[in-house]
Each structure stands twice: as C-alpha cells, then as structure tokens.
Amino acid sequence: MTETTALIVAHGQPSDPDPAEAALTRFAARVAASAPGLTVHSATLAAPGRLEAALESLPETVPIYPLFMARGWFVTSALPRRLGPRGNPILDPLGIDPDLPALIAAHLSTELEQRGWPVAESGLVLAAHGSGRSRNPSAVARGFAENLRAHLPVARLSVGFVEEAPSITEAASGHGAMSLCLPFFACAGGHANEDVPQALEQAGYAGALLPVLGDLPPVPALIARRISEAGR
Structure with a gap:
C-alpha cells in the first residue's frame, strides 16, 4: 500500500x-x-x-x-x-475541480428525489461569496452553475453573492417551496451561517437551505x- x-x-x-x-x-x-x-x-x-x-x-x-x-x-x-x-x-x-459539478449534481438529484421534488419543476439558488475587488470568485461560481445545470436541468437556477450584485436576496426572490439553496463555500463560517440565512429570510425564501458545498458527503x-x- x-x-x-x-x-x-x-x-x-x-x-x-x-x-x-x-x-x-x-x-x-x-x-x-x-x-x-x-x-x-x-x-x-x-x-x-x-x-x-x-x-x-x-x-x-x-x-x-x-x-x-x-x-x-x-x-x-x-x-x-x-x-x-x-x-x-x-x-x-x-471550487475549480473539473469533476465537482457532476459530483454535486448527483448529490442534489438525490436531495430532490428524497423530497419528492421533480428536477424539472425544482429550483436552485447558488449562494456564493463574490468580491468587490476581483471578478475571479464570481466567475468561478457562475461557471460552476453553468456546468451544474448541464447535469441537473432544474426549472430555475439563480446565482447570488454576499459581496457583489446580484445579491443572494435578489437571486432567491421568486423561488418557490421546491427549491434548494446551496452555499458555494468550502467551509462553514460567518457568511454561510449568518449572511446567507439572513439574505434568504429577506427574500421570503420558502425552500430548503443545504450545508455548504464543502460539507456535502461526496x-x-x-x-x-x-x-x-x-x-x-
């Protein structure tokens, strides 16, 4: 070995x-x-x-x-x-691992199945950090979202950020109860534990909030x- x-x-x-x-x-x-x-x-x-x-x-x-x-x-x-x-x-x-989108899509598909939510009728909010100084973090999040949707064709996929527009509140607005919110963070911390839930509450979000991506089982x-x- x-x-x-x-x-x-x-x-x-x-x-x-x-x-x-x-x-x-x-x-x-x-x-x-x-x-x-x-x-x-x-x-x-x-x-x-x-x-x-x-x-x-x-x-x-x-x-x-x-x-x-x-x-x-x-x-x-x-x-x-x-x-x-x-x-x-x-x-x-x-976050830039090429196998990550397919891996997370498979996990989210299971999450939806366990809830009895058809993929084609469900929504997904990707809550990311973003940056006021660099476009790189938001570009990574958006690229991940595009690749994720290729594996998981949900009815609506929105991306929002803590530190740039569109905000997580804006991204989550209008999403129905059959929606998942995935915090696009490697580790739990202040943003994931406080900023994301607060933004979802402001949006009147009625869906489910998942653990940060880095804490998902796969x-x-x-x-x-x-x-x-x-x-x-």
Missing part, C-alpha cells in the same frame, strides 16, 4: 480561530478515511502560527490542498507567502482522490 501525506489549508475565522481550526481537523480526518494509506494534516491561515507549526514536521514534497472555492488571492499570494522558501506543491482548490472522497493522484 502506498502511503501518502498531505496538508489541507483553509482560511479559518480570524475573529475566533479555534472553532474553525477544530472543524478543519475533523474534516481532514474524513478525507483521510476516504482512501487507504492517506494521512491528512490541517491548518487554517487565521490561527496564528498553526500553518508554520504543521509545516515543521512535514517534508517539502508533501502537497498542500487549498480548501478554497477559487484560485484567488489567498491561494496565489497569501499561502505562498506563508510558505516562504519551502517548495511544497499547491494543488488546485476545491466531497471528502473527491479531495482524497486528488491528494492520492498528486502523491503518485
């Missing part, structure tokens, strides 16, 4: 880093359990010194999996800066596969 080690890095919660750090540790354990011979360490960027402490015991051949939805500033600038001269390879983030196995591929 081939032994593979990796480090999963997420943003974390700067205002209260410990709960997010603990949640990432639990998530890393789920990833490790998804493939034989896989050891997964974890660290958030927000917990002071946590990334550096994790790296101390790991060789530079260990790949880093960024638990982010886009290859944005944190993945391309903040994380490499924290690595310094180390040469650990940084894998592609979760995701740990996908990440384990990517890490195992990188370790070959």
